[in-house]
Amino acid sequence: MSRTVFSLQNDVDNTPPVTLATNWVHSGQPEAWRTGGVGGMKQLLLEMHGDLKRFALSRQCDPDEIDDLLQDLFVKLTTGKTGPVANPRAYLYQMTNNLILDRRRGKRRQERRDDAWARASFGHELRNDPAASPERTAIDRHLLAQVDAAIAAMPDRRAEILRRFRIDGQTQQHIATELGISLSAVEKHLQKAYHVLLELREELENEPGQEVV
Amino acid sequence: MEQALAWHLRLRDGDEAAWEEFTAWLESDPAHNAAYEEVAARDAALDSILQEANFAAPDNMHPAAANDEGPPPASKGWRWLAIAASLVLVAMLAAQLLTSGSDRYVVATSPGETRTIALSDGGQIVVNGGSEIVLDHEDARFAELVAGEAHFTVVHDASAPFVVTVGEDRLVDIGTVFNVLREDGELHVAVAEGAVRYEGGRNVELDAGEAMRLGADGNIQVSTLPVEAIGGWVDGMLVYDATPIGELAADIERSTGIAIALDPELEGRSFSGVIQTTGDDAALRGRLQDLLGVTVDSDETGWTLRP
Numbered sequence: 103m104s105r106t107v108f109s110l111q112n113d114v115d116n117t118p119p120v121t122l123a124t125n126w127v128h129s130g131q132p133e134a135w136r137t138g139g140v141g142g143m144k145q146l147l148l149e150m151h152g153d154l155k156r157f158a159l160s161r162q163c164d165p166d167e168i169d170d171l172l173q174d175l176f177v178k179l180t181t182g183k184t185g186p187v188a189n190p191r192a193y194l195y196q197m198t199n200n201l202i203l204d205r206r207r208g209k210r211r212q213e214r215r216d217d218a219w220a221r222a223s224f225g226h227e228l229r230n231d232p233a234a235s236p237e238r239t240a241i242d243r244h245l246l247a248q249v250d251a252a253i254a255a256m257p258d259r260r261a262e263i264l265r266r267f268r269i270d271g272q273t274q275q276h277i278a279t280e281l282g283i284s285l286s287a288v289e290k291h292l293q294k295a296y297h298v299l300l301e302l303r304e305e306l307e308n309e310p311g312q313e314v315v
Numbered sequence: 316m317e318q319a320l321a322w323h324l325r326l327r328d329g330d331e332a333a334w335e336e337f338t339a340w341l342e343s344d345p346a347h348n349a350a351y352e353e354v355a356a357r358d359a360a361l362d363s364i365l366q367e368a369n370f371a372a373p374d375n376m377h378p379a380a381a382n383d384e385g386p387p388p389a390s391k392g393w394r395w396l397a398i399a400a401s402l403v404l405v406a407m408l409a410a411q412l413l414t415s416g417s418d419r420y421v422v423a424t425s426p427g428e429t430r431t432i433a434l435s436d437g438g439q440i441v442v443n444g445g446s447e448i449v450l451d452h453e454d455a456r457f458a459e460l461v462a463g464e465a466h467f468t469v470v471h472d473a474s475a476p477f478v479v480t481v482g483e484d485r486l487v488d489i490g491t492v493f494n495v496l497r498e499d500g501e502l503h504v505a506v507a508e509g510a511v512r513y514e515g516g517r518n519v520e521l522d523a524g525e526a527m528r529l530g531a532d533g534n535i536q537v538s539t540l541p542v543e544a545i546g547g548w549v550d551g552m553l554v555y556d557a558t559p560i561g562e563l564a565a566d567i568e569r570s571t572g573i574a575i576a577l578d579p580e581l582e583g584r585s586f587s588g589v590i591q592t593t594g595d596d597a598a599l600r601g602r603l604q605d606l607l608g609v610t611v612d613s614d615e616t617g618w619t620l621r622p
Contacts, residue, residue, distance in 0.1 A: 157334065160341035162348045195334035199326070203355055242364060249361070250369045265370040273328040282508050284524040287542045292324050293317070299365075300320070300357045 143179045146190055147172075154198050161202050171201055245302065252298050263288055264295040319350035323358065418453040424463070427572020429549075434470075438477065441466040441549045444569045464496040464569060466546035471509065484515035484529075493521075494546040498565065500531035507545040551593035557585045560607065564620065567592060571599065574617030581609065581620055 446463020459480040491509035505526035544554035
């Protein structure tokens with residue numbers, strides 16, 4: 103109602119503060135970092151060593167793993183190509199996080215492989231490329247049908263925002279500007295869209311005998 | 316899980332500050348990391364599926380105006396029927412009220428009666444119950460809100476801005492969906508999309524998600540609110556955050572036509588949450604009793620809320 107005064111809507115309490123969100127896509131970094139290339143990145147990695155270590159600890163990596171991780175990151179920065187990066191410090195956080203996620207994903211598979219029941223039922227399959235097995239394809243078809251249905255059930259605006267964000271890779275700020283709506287409205291649409299999609303994933307995972315990670 | 320999801324969404328394009336705050340969030344509770352991992356893993360697992368998923372063509376995704384041609388989306392069919400029905404009513408009423416020698420006409424609603432008016436330029440005005448608005452057949456860019464509440468979806472044209480007159484003051488659109496309430500000597504304006512400029516004793520520019528209250532004393536307060544809450548009454552959804560129950564009663568009265576009285580003991584109380592006003596009166600009465608924790612007495616004059 104027009105007369106009511108809000109700080110945040112009930113269902114988004116405890117989510118990241120909206121006020122900060124308006125600055126997501128801006129980089130506060132000096133110009134040198136943007137085009138600093140590999141050398142600048144390595145220098146920055148040294149500077150950010152403490153920050154990244156603290157981050158990795160908060161992600162519950164053990165100290166040995168952290169040393170490994172930062173070594174991996176260093177190697178990637180040395181050998182990989184990095185084009186101009188809008189926000190190098192955020193980029194290094196992102197890379198660190200991706201490396202941790204990759205490791206955990208591998209570990210999850212390993213744990214499932216070690217599970218006696220899973221080994222007996224699907225062990226041979228997991229050792230090969232899971233995507234190539236017919237069962238896997240059937241699961242994917244099932245899931246795709248569910249995802250299609252979930253998207254069709256969304257308000258048009260929400261489906262469009264989801265497509266722009268997830269498929270086209272547009273930032274939330276960009277989407278908000280193009281659609282002429284507030285950033286917090288974009289956030290809320292994405293929250294609701296993802297909520298539905300991630301629930302689908304959960305249902306599928308709870309069905310017995312299916313490897314979905 | 317919801318918090319983890321919020322972080323997951325924010326971090327994709329997050330800046331350094333976002334990552335630092337995320338670190339602090341993880342440190343605040345060891346369980347946060349597992350929740351985040353779960354969200355990230357599930358999302359990653361949807362990668363290939365989402366690439367193949369069927370998103371409707373973006374061309375079909377403009378916010379629909381009331382007089383758009385073509386079939387409305389099936390899920391919203393009921394709303395379109397309601398709009399179509401009220402358009403017929405408005406057309407009839409407008410013809411009656413058309414006074415000779417003037418192009419202006421009045422649309423008045425009784426409490427509980429909502430009207431949707433399609434403007435010739437593609438815009439739309441939804442008039443809440445218990446309201447009065449003056450429009451002009453010759454000028455689709457003019458509206459005067461005499462009393463009550465209306466929700467405007469305006470086709471922006473910088474060379475001919477849409478102007479809502481409210482008493483001596485004007486609201487000028489800068490491309491726009493906005494809600495205006497005039498009641499008890501106060502003026503409330505809330506902007507859902509685009510921006511509106513208030514031109515009165517002084518000028519105030521309001522962006523999407525901003526609301527302005529002009530008190531009877533002439534003081535202006537600007538606050539922020541979720542755009543989804545703005546004009547929620549259009550869809551039968553009243554959204555509140557720490558709102559005095561008296562204001563809520565006035566809103567329900569406007570939307571439903573049921574006169575609502577308040578036991579003096581309830582006057583200091585406020586409510587946060589969402590009240591759905593659609594459905595039959597008995598259901599609404601039940602919802603009010605549950606949500607507000609009050610007793611709703613009903614007689615021929617209306618309802619009385621008691622502690």
